[in-house]
Amino acid sequence: MSNTANAKLQIEKVKESRVSSIDFSDLAFGKTFTDHMFYCDYKNGAWQEPKIVPYQPMTIDPSARVFHYGQAVFEGMKAYKDDNGKVFLFRPDQNFKRINKSAARLAIPEFPENYFFEGLKTLVNMDKAWIQPGVGNSLYLRPFVIAIDSAIAAAPSESYRFMIICAPAKAYYKGTVRVLIAEKFSRSASGGVGFAKAAGNYAAQFYPTKLAQDRGYQQVIWTDADTHTYLEEAGTMNVFFRINDTLITAPISDRILDGVTRKSLIQLAADNDIPCEVRPIKVSEIVEASKDGSLKEIFGAGTAAVISPISAFEFQEQVYELPEVNEHSYSSRLKSKMLNIQHNLAEDKNGWRMEI
Structure with missing residues (x-):
């Protein structure tokens, strides 16, 4: 079918915004929502x-197929406000x-x-007062579709x-994360829906x-469903490993999500002369690298957290500690560069920012 439609966007505004009642210094991720929804x-x-209306509960029949057969997909995005009040989306x-x-x-x-971008831009503009300036602050955007x-x-x-729907957000994860490498459970299987959100x-x-x-442990690093020997994702994020001076991440497949943050970090690594390999990586390779001291970093990458450093992992009842993250770590450097682009504090030579 055609990917365009022609109906006019209908808008109903709230009588009074709730934004003045929000304590932006004390936000639990994903629990506070803005005035409107699309x-x-x-x-x-x-x-x-398409419609934009005040944020409100909606009535759905108990027999709706989403409840019984799980037809539901979603996205995670963010809007950012710079110190001059300009608002940007990142690679929408x-x-x-x-x-x-x-x-x-x-x-x-x-x-x-056209429905997606008109609705998204209009909604964010209507609720832009909910976006706080400053690095680490954002408006989390959740597009989704249900049966x-x-x-x-x-x-x-x-x-x-x-x-x-939109939720004001601060940093998602704080500090480092300790993870367990999966030996039994899998996130997804070949031929399944692992690549889909x-x-x-x-x-x-x-x-x-x-x-x-x-x-x-806070999270799991998932391994392949067939043999549990290859590392694939970390929690709800893509995962990167640094061995000596080289970053390594698994290739996307029908099991692994094509993360926007993941592909952006791969490009940022290239832009900053950081060697990066996209290839299958075995658990045994990471274990050996940890033992001989060549494993310098592991970090998850995703929209909500941007980058989440991992401080230790367990595999086969053995715990492996990683070096402490500092300002020279790849995770720190790449996160800073990403945030500066998103918040309009650095040149966007790849054309990722969209001002609205």
Whole structure:
């Protein structure tokens, strides 16, 4: 179907903003939402008129297929405000492409590009007072689509709802993270939906992650489902390893998410003469590198956290400590460069910022 549609964006504004009642110094991630939300329904084979309305609960039938068969995909994005009050998005074209790629894998109709960007820009502009300036502050944007057909037949829905909600955010993770390398559980399997941001991917991670947390670890580094010998992702993030002076990260596949932060860090490494290899990497290689001292860093990479350094990992009941992160670490350097681009504090030679 065509990736464009023509209905006019309908807007209903709140009578009074709640922004003055928010303590931005004490935000729990993803629990406070802005004044407005965007939504657009799909029915009778077409996307209907898009709307922005006050943020509010919505009524869905208990038989909606999203509850029974998990037809739901989402994205994670951020908007940033510089010290002059200008607002920017970071590589939103990549999120648009990926949500439609995820949707296609779950038999969900693709969302029109003009609806996506008009709705996104308008929504962020309407709620830009919720974006605090300063490095580390942002407005987290959550586009998602769910199946809303009232039927419990095991088949794709005939009706969907595409939405965007916004949450003001500070730093997602604080400090370093200790992780457990998976020896039994897997995040995804070949031929599955690991490359898609499908809601069920994250639900399936909760149980093994809880087991790791019960043992004093914050996250799991996932290994391949077939042999559990290759390292793939860390928690809900892509993962990078530094051996001597070279960064290594796994190639994307139908098991591994094509992270926007991941691909941006690979480019930033090239821009700053940091060697970076995209290749399969075995658990045994990381263990040996830790033993001989050549393993310098491990860090997760994703939209919410940007970069989350890992201070130790456990594999086969053996704990391996990593060197302490400092300002010269690749994780510190790359995170600083990324944040400076996102907050309009540095040159954006790759054209990633979109001012709105």
